[in-house]
Amino acid sequence: MSLRALRSLKAIAHHGSFARAGEAVGLTQSAISLQVRGLEEEFGVQLFDRSRRLPVLTEAGRIVLARAEEVLALYDRIPEALSDERSLSGRLKVGAIQTALSGPMPGALADLRRAHPRLRVHVGAGMSVELAARVANGELDAAVTTEPVRPHPPDLVWTELYADRFWLIAPPGLGRADVATLLADMPFIRFDARAWAGRMIARELRRLGLKVREEMVLDSQEVILRMVERGLGVAVLPLPDAVLAEANLTCLPFGDPQMRRRVVLLERQDRPSRRLCLALAEAIRASMAAQSAPAASRTQNGRRAQGTRRPSKMG
Known part of the structure; x- marks a missing residue:
């Protein structure tokens, strides 16, 4: 028996399938199946009802899962105990x-x-x-x-x-341009909506009724800053004060009131x-x-x- 096999068993129970459990713990579906089979052979019981489309724990499986969670919790507390x-x-x-x-x-x-x-x-x-x-x-x-x-x-x-404030960032030297004008006139570099901050930006743009001309979708704030510095468009980002102080950019508060994350x-x-x-x-x-x-x-x-x-x- 290995701790990794016990973590895989816990992941199957949590995610509801061998495939999703494999994604969660970084293993293939076949590797997860081998680990479950190894546990079943070691304990001499069947852990899942395989007659169903999705894996369902048997009574023995529920007992093993409960003990596995106890073992993992004890193991994870060893560094603290030391x-x-x-x-x-x-x-x-x-x-x-x-x-x-x-x-x-x-x-x-x-x-x-x-x-x-x-x-x-x-x-x-x-x-x-x-x-x-x-x-x-x-x-x-x-x-x-x-x-x-x-x-x-x-x-x-x-x-x-800590908290960061959201800013519309644009190339330097744009004077008194406002947020709506910059978003309407310049290409928009979107912070990937797979990121939680990206979702917040997308929601606020919709709420304010601001239209953008999207030309790039990127998941790195550092790369987005460089693109804007080169004059390739405008973007909305959450920026720490330290980055804001060093940025050679036009920075305008974004949101009404200004958004924070x-x-x-x-x-x-x-x-x-x-x-x-x-x-x-x-x-x-x-x-x-x-x-x-x-x-x-x-x-x-x-x-x-x-x-x-x-x-x-x-x-």
């Missing part, structure tokens, strides 16, 4: 959206390493939707994402870390690595505060020097 009061230890598997990785995450991880040298944090990148699914199926302990937008995996909880730390409801995640959340907040203070000062100084005016209405 921690002492002064220093955290163990391993934390975390995913993060690109803006967090290029923003507060490096500083937060450096602070964590200094404070807790026995804690190992493994970090991967992804879009919010993908990362939420990986947290839900136990592949990740936690993820730094946009606040979930329905539909999202069930049994997730989140803690707010919360960036959160996603965990499963059982929170097996709660102490480690709390330490990570505190480090991210501290790193974001350290970045935001000088960025806000630079932004205010730049506005005074340039005498720019940011429209308060959507035009």
Whole structure:
């Protein structure tokens, strides 16, 4: 018996099919079937009623699933149990959206390493939707994402870390142009609606009745910023203050009132690595505060020097 086979059994029960369970845990459908067959041979019972189109747990299957969940919960709590009061230890598997990785995450991880040298944090990148699914199926302990937008995996909880404001960004030097005019006159570079922030932007455009001439759909904020800097169009993005202060762009508030997105730390409801995640959340907040203070000062100084005016209405 392997922990991976038990996680696969849990994924089948959660997702309702071998194929969807395989997608959730990163295995093929045939590999999932082999793992289930191995468990059945080991325990000498049939776990699923195979006479039906979709897999349904037998009574023995429900017993094994319940015990499997207990075993996995105990295993996932081992790193926390090894921690002492002064220093955290163990391993934390975390995913993060690109803006967090290029923003507060490096500083937060450096602070964590200094404070807790026995804690190992493994970090991967992804879009919010993908990362939420990986947290839900136990592949990740936690993820730094946009606040979930329905539909999202069930049994997730989140803690707010910081918030970004949404801006219409356009090439520099456009003076007093307003949001509606820029969207009507210039090509629109859309932030992929598969991302939760992309869905928020699409909804607000519809609500405000703003028409766009879409020419690109991209899933990287960094790439979108570069495209706009080269004069290839306009876009709407959630931007941290640190990025806004450095951007050589025309930036106008987007939304009425200006939209904000919360960036959160996603965990499963059982929170097996709660102490480690709390330490990570505190480090991210501290790193974001350290970045935001000088960025806000630079932004205010730049506005005074340039005498720019940011429209308060959507035009």
